[in-house]
Every structure is written in structure tokens, then in C-alpha cells.
Amino acid sequence: MITYELGNNLYINLTNRCTNKCSFCVKEYSDGIGGQNLWIESEPTAEEIIKEIGDPSRYKEVVFCGFGEPVLRLEQILEVSRHLKKNYRSRIRINTNGQGNLVYGRNIVPLFEGLIDVISVSLNAKNAEDYQRLCKSSYGEEAFYGVIEFIKECKQYIPEVVVTVVDVIPPEDIEMCRTIAGELGVGFKVRHFYNV
Numbered sequence: 001m002i003t004y005e006l007g008n009n010l011y012i013n014l015t016n017r018c019t020n021k022c023s024f025c026v027k028e029y030s031d032g033i034g035g036q037n038l039w040i041e042s043e044p045t046a047e048e049i050i051k052e053i054g055d056p057s058r059y060k061e062v063v064f065c066g067f068g069e070p071v072l073r074l075e076q077i078l079e080v081s082r083h084l085k086k087n088y089r090s091r092i093r094i095n096t097n098g099q100g101n102l103v104y105g106r107n108i109v110p111l112f113e114g115l116i117d118v119i120s121v122s123l124n125a126k127n128a129e130d131y132q133r134l135c136k137s138s139y140g141e142e143a144f145y146g147v148i149e150f151i152k153e154c155k156q157y158i159p160e161v162v163v164t165v166v167d168v169i170p171p172e173d174i175e176m177c178r179t180i181a182g183e184l185g186v187g188f189k190v191r192h193f194y195n196v
């Protein structure tokens with residue numbers, strides 16, 4: 001399934017691939033979200049996504065997520081977002097693991113300026129060692145530092161930046177992540193396990 005509704009939002013499932021293998025990932029436990037199977041046989045083109053979305057005016061937000069890491073489909077995010085902004089002035093969010101600049105080897109965040117209204121970045125841990133233990137990034141412990149730098153860049157180009165943790169980590173770690181978010185000057189949200 002490429003698109004699905006949750007609450008007042010429309011979610012776009014761009015890929016099943018990811019640079020992490022988080023122990024709490026919903027992919028490890030389920031075939032989808034809200035009873036919808038999100039395993040896809042082939043990744044949708046921008047044209048296919050635009051066609052399936054149709055007129056999104058009734059939604060509060062259009063959210064690029066995945067049953068995987070959406071920024072791995074950067075070109076499709078940009079093309080679909082340009083279409084949605086130009087034709088519908090949609091409010092657009094990306095939910096990401098924040099490793100986009102590591103993936104592309106350059107700063108991709110300026111590309112989001114004027115297109116993406118909100119970005120939700122999974123911080124997940126208070127330090128690089130914990131992050132790697134929990135998320136098993138293909139970039140090793142460098143991933144955590146890459147995520148922090150990505151968040152700083154997002155602040156420059158995206159109106160609303162929120163970092164998240166899942167409540168599988170100890171409460172004191174959650175508080176340390178809240179402090180990191182405060183120092184970075186971005187929003188903070190605790191997500192519930194199974195409710196990611």
C-alpha cells in the first residue's frame with residue numbers, strides 16, 4: 001500500500017529500505033500500521049504517488065514516512081512535494097531517521113526549504129554507543145553524530161523541527177534526550193512502542 005490515512009493525515013509509504021535496523025521497529029513485529037499491509041513489491045514512482053494522492057485538501061498533513069526510511073527516495077519526495085505545494089499548498093511533513101546527509105554524502109537539507117513544513121527526526125538515544133546498540137545503523141556510531149548535525153541543518157531550513165524517542169529506553173535516558181533537544185532548540189516528542 002502506497003498511501004494510507006491515519007487520523008486527519010495522509011501517509012505516503014515510499015520504501016521498505018532503511019539504513020537502520022532498530023530493535024523497536026514496527027517492521028520487526030508487524031506487516032503494517034492500522035491493519036494496513038505496508039510491505040511493497042516495488043517502490044512507487046513520483047507519478048504513481050501523485051496519482052494515488054489525488055486532491056489532498058481534506059488532510060491536515062501529508063506525511064512522507066515509509067515502512068522504511070523515506071529520505072532514501074529523496075527525488076520522489078522533492079517532486080511530489082513541489083506538486084503538492086504548487087497545486088494544493090499542502091502542509092508536508094517528513095518522518096526520518098536523520099541519516100540523509102550520510103546517505104548522500106552532502107547536505108541535502110537546503111533542498112527542503114519552502115517545501116517541507118515539519119520534519120520529525122528520530123534521535124532515539126542519548127549518545128552514539130546507545131544509538132548503535134538500539135538502532136544498528138549501517139554507518140556505525142557515526143550515525144548518531146550525523147543525526148545531530150542533520151537536526152542542526154534542519155533548524156536552518158525547515159519551520160518546525162521535532163526530535164523523537166521511543167519509550168523503550170529508560171526514563172532517565174528520555175530526559176537526557178529531552179535535554180539534547182532543548183540544547184538544539186528543537187521540539188521533543190516521546191513516542192510509544194507499537195505506536196510508531
Ligand code: SF4
Nearest residue numbers: 018020022025068097
Ligand atoms: S529508522 Fe525507522 S524504519 Fe528504520 S529501522 Fe528504525 S524504526 Fe524502522
